[in-house]
Amino acid sequence: MELDRLxxxxxxxxxxxxxxxxxxxxxxxxxxxxxxWRRIKRLEELGVIRARVALLDPQKLGLGVTVFVAVRTNExxxxxxxxxxxxxxxxxEVVEFYRMSGDVDYLLKLQVADIxxxxxxYKQLIKKVRLTNVSxxxxxxxxxxxxxxxxxxxx
Numbered sequence: 001m002e003l004d005r006l007x008x009x010x011x012x013x014x015x016x017x018x019x020x021x022x023x024x025x026x027x028x029x030x031x032x033x034x035x036x037w038r039r040i041k042r043l044e045e046l047g048v049i050r051a052r053v054a055l056l057d058p059q060k061l062g063l064g065v066t067v068f069v070a071v072r073t074n075e076x077x078x079x080x081x082x083x084x085x086x087x088x089x090x091x092x093e094v095v096e097f098y099r100m101s102g103d104v105d106y107l108l109k110l111q112v113a114d115i116x117x118x119x120x121x122y123k124q125l126i127k128k129v130r131l132t133n134v135s136x137x138x139x140x141x142x143x144x145x146x147x148x149x150x151x152x153x154x155x
Contacts, residue, residue, distance in 0.1 A: 001046060006031060008151050010039055011048070015148040018052040055147060063093075063111040066139035067118050071106040073132045080129075087128035093121045 003011075009029040013020075020028075026036035043049045058064055073080070088097050088108060096109035112118045118136065125131070 011151045058111045062113050065112050065114055067110040068137045069108040070104040070135045071131060073105050084129045087125055091121060
């Protein structure tokens with residue numbers, strides 16, 4: 001997919017703040033309102049823009065503890081993976097979920113209130129699926145956080 005300089009400007013601006021009206025965004029990137037709107041629609045249709053959402057502060061919602069959960073398993077079949085994925089997807093505290101290469105098979109990122117809240121989520125997960133080896137790591141401090149994806153012209 002080819003993105004040009006104006007697409008990059010639009011994407012960069014929308015990643016900073018998706019709330020301004022199209023007319024304001026158009027002025028920022030140097031396009032007419034209609035041309036800007038058409039580009040945004042094309043980027044949405046192509047799936048480059050997946051959604052426009054509000055980013056919430058977990059700390060202010062009482063979910064200030066970030067936990068990374070590494071799962072290693074001896075189960076490597078479709079049925080187990082589907083059961084595991086269904087279980088993980090049913091738990092709202094799991095905010096990210098990855099299948100990994102290397103020593104860890106799956107990595108989960110959770111936002112919870114405290115260690116007791118994590119324990120509750122852990123017990124909820126192990127009721128739903130058999131796990132072999134689970135290791136949890138609690139983040140002490142968030143040094144960098146962004147939802148922005150680096151966008152640039154090829155080359």
